[in-house]
Amino acid sequence: MLGGTGEEGFGLALRWAIAGYEVVIGSRNPDRAAEAARTIAQSAGRPVRVSGLSNENAVSQADVIVVTVPFAALIDTLRIVKPKFRAGQVLVNVSVPLETAVGGRATRTVGVWAGSAGELAASVVPNTVSVVTAFNNVSAELLKDPSKPVDCDVLVCADDENAKKIVLDLVGSIGGSRGFDAGALENSRTIEQITALLVLLNIRYKIKSAGVRITGISRVS
């Protein structure tokens, strides 16, 4: 979990730790990562495998790397850990190019030359790493209480079908959430925009956890 000390990273790490995955929290500051790992272990309410390391060491250890840093930190975060990537790893980008990255509103996105943050991430990491877009629409609020099923579906897109399958399984381990195969990585453009729309609905309806469900499809992953 790169950016595992933030709210979204915390929520995802907590859910996966409870599901039985071994989770490594990454941070620029290993002490903060270790502290976040302890908080997760306490919140889990059962024995879990979670540790905290530097972002670089977290990437070295993991099979699946999930990046939840704010968009303004995405490129730097990936560049710093780039030498640590191994062929065959999966990178899940959760970061969304909200306008807040340049001092604007979280209800809007900024245009990204690559098309989306997911595609941008793919352009930064080695091309032997498969990039997947997922979890962008699931608010930290929905994830933080593991006793509650997550009332939000996860749209998953990637150019590598095997990597997509791995991430769809990760979605399935989070109670309540259903994963949908949303095609090629370029569809990150739409999935990321939905996040800004959900922020807008949160503000307009004075709630904290607007989400999205896909209807009309009975076959879910």
Add this chain to the structure above:
Amino acid sequence: MLGGTGEEGFGLALRWAIAGYEVVIGSRNPDRAAEAARTIAQSAGRPVRVSGLSNENAVSQADVIVVTVPFAALIDTLRIVKPKFRAGQVLVNVSVPLETAVGGRATRTVGVWAGSAGELAASVVPNTVSVVTAFNNVSAELLKDPSKPVDCDVLVCADDENAKKIVLDLVGSIGGSRGFDAGALENSRTIEQITALLVLLNIRYKIKSAGVRITGISRVS
């Protein structure tokens, strides 16, 4: 209903006719409009008020104009009827800039200089007409059988709050669907992209009517 002879126009017109609204089907060809009106009256299964006219005459008669033409025909359609608009009318744009407009895929959109088809429509019609984006994500398949509740929410955005309220009421008249206030007209950009994503899910999951529901909000319009 400009483009009321198409599938989406048919479905919306049918639902509103059944809800008790007086519906005027517009078409370039008034004979085709009249034929579509007869089909709607027959499909309604009860007495309804529906007639067919040229697009120009339909615009003259209506309080709310709904445009469901393919994106490639949007500008021409609006330009032709432009002299017929009256101040205070509401224009609901359902048209989405799918790549099919230029021979591409319905799973993608083309970039629109104005930002979205909704904003483009607003740039074409007189500025005394309030433009609202709505219904873009509801497939014709979901609308065509009036005995079935529509399992899809409607994201409604506009710069004119009164016009938005009128359209949210129109959503409420379609059984099953819930309308959500999605802010300013610029958010059409996201709402329209969702349509392409739903087309992709239809293809990938071999279904016909993928839709979207918003979760986490109990207060609906």
